[in-house]
Amino acid sequence: MSRTVPLSAGLPADPSSPSSARSLSARDVKTLGLSALGGTLEFYDFVIYVFFAAVLGKLFFPVDMPDWLRQLQTFGIFAAGYLSRPLGGIVIAHFGDILGRKRMFTLSIFLMAVPTLVIGLLPTYASIGVAAPLLLLAMRVLQGAAIGGEMPGAWVFVAEHVPAKRYGLGVGTLTAGITGGILLGSLVAMAVNRSYSPADVSDFAWRIPFILGGVFGLVSVYLRRFLHETPVFQELAKRRNVARELPLKTILREHRGACVLVGLLTWVLSAAIVVVVLITPNYLQKVHGIAPALALEANAVATLTLTLGCILMGWASDRFGTRPVMLVGFGGLLVTSYLFYTGLPGTPASLIGSYGLVGLFVGSIALVPIVGVRAFPPAVRFSGLSFAYNMSYAIFGGLTPIIITLWLQKDALAPAHYVAALAALGFLLGLVPMSGRGYLPRKAVPAR
Template identity: 60%
Template sequence: MTAITADRALTRGDAKTLALASLGGALEFYDFIIYVFFAVVIGKLFFPPDMPVWLQLLQTYGIFAAGYLARPLGGIIMAHFGDKTGRKRMFTLSIFMMAVPTLLIGAMPTYATIGYAAPILLLIMRLFQGAAIGGEAPGAWVFVAEHVSDKRVGLACGLLTGGLTGGILLGSLMATAINAIYTPEEIAGFAWRIPFLIGGVFGFVAMYLRRWLHETPVFEALRARKALAADMPVKQVLRDHKPGVVISMLVTWMLTAAVVVVILSTPALMQQIHKVPALTTLIGSVAATLGITVAAILVGMLLDRFGALKVTLAGAPLLILTTYGLYIGTATHPENLITLYALAGTAAGIITVVPYVMVRSFPGTVRFTGVSFSYNVAYAIFGGLTPVAVSALVKFNNLGPAHYVAFSTVIGLSAVVWFANQKKN
């Protein structure tokens, strides 16, 4: 089951839990994503100055990708203890593991000071961040879903998902502000550190706020009945819940397409394909991220009323149509980019279906592990392959990114149909 009480009104305690969890998720995701906004500057500062620019960027983004590769291991380990000892402990640990390396990156010496130790330390910090984010999103979805009644799980997942995408929005706004206030020389000299130092402080604030959260009623009930997982949770998941794992991984593919392609990659793709000015794409990115943040919450409310299948049958085609509209419309009328991007970003709010389906695919005893394993392994695979696949498709067709989003969304829709049929039987 998902919650102790099948049907009850949202209490003040529930609202407080959802608000604090969503705020913490936003601040932690900001810490993880801010790196990408300053990748060019970091590449110049943390690698030898005589290294070719393309190699600097390759290694810088390679270190960024290392954070994604660390997600499955970190997520599985934290989920193991989350199912064994409690959700809250791991929920707090994940934000601590994110805040410390973020703060250290902001204070770290560069190549000019410590040589090759600089990129090595940077890599270590990113690995810790990756391990932290691997436990954060799955743990947060499970935490909020187990705190509310069964008929409020959609809202809980929507608020938390909106918090996570809100962290991307915070990173985008911070990067815009830094570039507006400081000159390129000042950014390279000291200003690039500001977002990381602020992010580290944000993390500790969020960790302090999470002290006021309570363990989930579902876990407390399992502990009281001595019904916690007796075996290794990941072993139980792979042995007894294979359909749940496959469904969760397939819907995560849809999520990675929506986030990685529509939200994160489109600015660079529009500059590359249609020569749209960088400032225009940045404004469009802010509009799209705001759209997905608001829509994620609204989709959560719709899930509670209509269920996963009906919402996905309506939302998946909308995501496909608006993504094609973004890429076709910008090709013919570049001045409409911001509006088209905002529409596509709003349609991407369908991603709230993903945590809603995942938390309902596993029993309470192994829910944290089931969600974490499925989500993080799928994100490592599809999130890592998506930029490569999209880049290859663009060489053959400028609509390649839209084709990829459409294909992944159809896969996700098929998985939701499978999930709905399982729940009927």
């Protein structure tokens, strides 16, 4: 007689429930490891562009173009990756709820690896003229579509595999792997720039990170062949309970509250990542005159503590419950962001120490998928999370750099105010019952 897997399997509201008794098996560890590795490589492929934006701007646009316009168009192509996330996420998630998590999980990394490899092989403006930036734009659009499906797909895939009592740790570890892609990109960029002269970087060395990312991405596609479909989707298919109508239609009709919750939490996530991790290194150099090497070193430390923080927050969510960890995590982010930005420029030691501390609390972003995955029922879980997450990230991830840039004209502490305000929002969202309870199709269990 076959074992019946509850539709809420792996997504407990109460870690003391009987379904939470199983511990991590060797198969769970393999699933988590391959998923995290793939997430690291895919996010590396997505962000490596920003580390070589200045070089790409000179190579893919006319040499006589004003520098400000060249940079604007270069970052415009980077932003195109964000704008294409919702469409890619919706399409990939739609088929993930119909055909299975594993197929779309593998497809998303393939769609990221190939464009990354192509970017590394593209001819420049000097060779093919205006076709060069157009091809670069097309590759970024494909990358954005891929990342839009990868992150929600990875969270759902792992959440539906790991045992209930390790749900937070599993999702947190996967999120750590994804954010580790930023650290990997930073380290590779530093290695390339230290190993080659500026002339060599512009000549050929800029291609190395993209080619490596593409090749390793294709290896990850092969490795994902050894993953298994999630027990939750297998049970849905067995009961013929997979989504029959367009999943997005069901989400907008029946799960608007969950969409709002996940969308607002994603705003908090985008503020922490975009401001603290991506914008701050340039802010340290431009506003406080900190040497580029020191700024990048401090940023690498903060990214490392962010990665560790994701694991810590996931573990704590299993141990103490999601709600109290949200209150502590986002409350800590509010306090440490002010400590960091008001203490600048400080000494090298204080800069690295305070940046590392705020990075640790940025790890609270792992709570976003922990809440978000279980906010939707299994039949439309992939589509619901993908729609809410990607729509919010496309809006707020794109607007945040503009908001901070304009705000800095008035106040040098604009990054601190913005991050603290969104951390306060995250704190308040921790009080929402759905944040601690999740989706319970039959009998509600009090939120912890």
